[in-house]
Amino acid sequence: MPGHEAGAERAGGLAAPTLRMGWMAAVAVLCGLVFAVDTVLPFDMAIAVLYLVVVVFASSVFERRGLLMVGGICLGMTGLSFLISHIHDYDLSSVMRAVVSLAAIAVTTLLCLRNQAATRALRDQARLLDLSHDAIFVRGPTDIVTYWNRGAERLYGWSRAEAIGRPAGALIRSQLPAGAEAEFRETGLWEGELTHIAKDGRKITTFSRLSQHRDAPGEPSGTLETDHDITERRLTEEKLHEARAELAHVTRLSTMGELTASITHEVSQPLAAVVTNGEAGLRWLRREQPDLAEAVVSLERMIANARRAGDVVARLRALARREEPEHVPLDAAALVEDCLLLLDRELSTHRIRLDIDLPRTALTVSGDRVQLQQVLINLMINAVQAMDGLPPERRILRIALARRAGASDSATPPLLALLVEDGGPGVGPDALASLFTAFYSTKKDGIGIGLSISRSIVEAHGGHITATAAPSGGLRFTVTLPLVKETVS
Amino acid sequence: MPLPPMITIIDDDESVRLATESLVRSLGYGTTSFASAEAFLHSAQRGHTACVITDVQMPGMSGVELQAQLKAAGDTTPLIFITAFPEERIRRQVDAAGAFGFLAKPFDGNAMVACIDRALEAASAAR
Numbered sequence: 001m002p003g004h005e006a007g008a009e010r011a012g013g014l015a016a017p018t019l020r021m022g023w024m025a026a027v028a029v030l031c032g033l034v035f036a037v038d039t040v041l042p043f044d045m046a047i048a049v050l051y052l053v054v055v056v057f058a059s060s061v062f063e064r065r066g067l068l069m070v071g072g073i074c075l076g077m078t079g080l081s082f083l084i085s086h087i088h089d090y091d092l093s094s095v096m097r098a099v100v101s102l103a104a105i106a107v108t109t110l111l112c113l114r115n116q117a118a119t120r121a122l123r124d125q126a127r128l129l130d131l132s133h134d135a136i137f138v139r140g141p142t143d144i145v146t147y148w149n150r151g152a153e154r155l156y157g158w159s160r161a162e163a164i165g166r167p168a169g170a171l172i173r174s175q176l177p178a179g180a181e182a183e184f185r186e187t188g189l190w191e192g193e194l195t196h197i198a199k200d201g202r203k204i205t206t207f208s209r210l211s212q213h214r215d216a217p218g219e220p221s222g223t224l225e226t227d228h229d230i231t232e233r234r235l236t237e238e239k240l241h242e243a244r245a246e247l248a249h250v251t252r253l254s255t256m257g258e259l260t261a262s263i264t265h266e267v268s269q270p271l272a273a274v275v276t277n278g279e280a281g282l283r284w285l286r287r288e289q290p291d292l293a294e295a296v297v298s299l300e301r302m303i304a305n306a307r308r309a310g311d312v313v314a315r316l317r318a319l320a321r322r323e324e325p326e327h328v329p330l331d332a333a334a335l336v337e338d339c340l341l342l343l344d345r346e347l348s349t350h351r352i353r354l355d356i357d358l359p360r361t362a363l364t365v366s367g368d369r370v371q372l373q374q375v376l377i378n379l380m381i382n383a384v385q386a387m388d389g390l391p392p393e394r395r396i397l398r399i400a401l402a403r404r405a406g407a408s409d410s411a412t413p414p415l416l417a418l419l420v421e422d423g424g425p426g427v428g429p430d431a432l433a434s435l436f437t438a439f440y441s442t443k444k445d446g447i448g449i450g451l452s453i454s455r456s457i458v459e460a461h462g463g464h465i466t467a468t469a470a471p472s473g474g475l476r477f478t479v480t481l482p483l484v485k486e487t488v489s
Numbered sequence: 490m491p492l493p494p495m496i497t498i499i500d501d502d503e504s505v506r507l508a509t510e511s512l513v514r515s516l517g518y519g520t521t522s523f524a525s526a527e528a529f530l531h532s533a534q535r536g537h538t539a540c541v542i543t544d545v546q547m548p549g550m551s552g553v554e555l556q557a558q559l560k561a562a563g564d565t566t567p568l569i570f571i572t573a574f575p576e577e578r579i580r581r582q583v584d585a586a587g588a589f590g591f592l593a594k595p596f597d598g599n600a601m602v603a604c605i606d607r608a609l610e611a612a613s614a615a616r
């Protein structure tokens with residue numbers, strides 16, 4: 001990578017030739033001084049050890065090759081100096097002094113080389129961190145930023161110079177989810193989603209990893225944080241979520257449209273009964289001898305019927321409402337019964353018999369009542385329509401609820417299994433596989449969106465929906481949803 | 490004191506059936522009721538009732554079909570229709586077949602009283 005090499009040169013501060021010439025001159029002057037002192041002054045000591053200063057100095061200004069040359073020159077000059085001053089009168093101590101100096105210079109040169117290599121490796125690693133698209137930064141125990149990579153500069157808008165030395169909290173105002181702080185303090189590791197505010201005020205969502213660094217006694221010395229920007233993805237997901245909710249709402253309305261006649265009947269029947277009971281009550285009271293007992297019965301029936309109409313209206317309003325789905329504990333059997341109330345008329349006009357199998361114990365799931373009702377109503381209407389034109393004895397809608405154990409490991413919760421089964425002609429294996437595909441329909445005028453929506457609703461509840469051939473030959477839909485752990489009352 | 494005339498009420502919706510029965514009894518008549526036209530046709534009440542008040546739309550046999558069946562059998566029991574879905578086409582059809590009333594639910598008590606009066610007059614005149 002040529003770019004990488006150029007970066008290395010620049011980072012070492014050795015690019016400018018004039019600067020390099022200056023350093024070389026300085027090293028040469030130092031060398032000359034030491035040589036002069038070593039050769040000319042008649043001290044009985046290892047003056048040559050002063051060459052170490054030259055080597056150490058050179059190691060901070062030259063790369064590997066330059067340092068090796070300087071080391072070699074120093075060794076050579078030490079030898080030359082020895083020859084010049086002791087060629088005629090060498091003794092053991094002067095030879096030893098020269099050897100010690102030579103060894104010291106050689107060892108120092110090697111140590112400096114190793115040090116340089118280690119520094120270079122560190123610098124390369126730091127540069128790699130800059131290549132990362134992720135924001136990477138380090139903050140000390142008091143939240144002060146000590147490292148800030150290019151990714152962090154790009155993502156948050158703060159330059160390295162601006163960021164280093166300032167508390168990270170003030171820079172990017174990160175919001176940790178509840179419990180994250182404690183988990184991080186305990187384990188020294190945390191990963192998950194965070195939101196931050198960039199320099200220009202933009203809200204940024206990241207997938208982040210935090211890891212605690214500890215010094216030798218085990219005290220926290222800093223935190224390394226890696227932030228992967230997922231702002232775009234989150235926005236897209238939110239839009240997708242909204243679109244899906246909108247589509248679910250629209251299909252719900254169209255389902256209700258299909259049911260208009262039945263629903264009108266469900267409301268108008270009790271209202272008619274209210275009026276007629278009122279009329280009857282008045283007449284019982286206005287008889288020559290008012291019959292109070294009959295009048296009371298009429299009044300009681302008025303109230304009961306008005307309540308019934310009100311219940312249906314309330315359920316309809318809930319179905320028609322466009323609201324954010326909310327997850328609450330729901331009793332599965334009550335859910336089924338609510339749907340049957342709305343479909344009562346539909347079932348009787350299509351002459352469908354119900355075969356219902358509800359367990360005695362309450363089965364509680366967590367979910368959005370309206371959305372789950374939508375799934376159930378959709379499955380039931382499909383079943384009813386599938387049985388049109390069949391002989392009456394085969395028009396049986398079977399609904400069953402059961403508790404199913406989770407997978408073998410105890411970690412997975414037990415499941416609710418909800419069966420909706422018709423006695424219709426069923427569909428072929430090919431159609432069975434495509435039933436949940438959007439815009440696929442076996443109905444003459446079906447849009448093919450109901451089951452696809454149903455599946456996305458069920459899956460958003462952590463469940464599954466499958467279609468299989470029922471033993472009767474009809475179609476069996478099985479919805480499984482995680483059961484909520486029963487609370488001991 | 491002669492027994493009050495017996496009026497039969499047929500409606501699949503229990504709440505409407507009970508309310509209509511109570512109204513008719515408050516007028517001083519006796520009542521029997523059925524949840525379906527078939528049940529009435531198979532009962533001992535058939536041929537012994539002064540008047541039938543029947544719903545039009547019911548699972549199984551409809552009120553209109555009941556009228557046709559009675560007529561075919563030569564049964565002249567007067568019929569009054571009540572319906573949650575008043576359609577002009579059906580009104581004309583049952584009127585042509587001799588119905589004594591076609592009332593939309595919720596029906597007006599006085600209108601029902603008028604229909605019953607006319608039906609019972611016709612029934613007694615026929616006897």
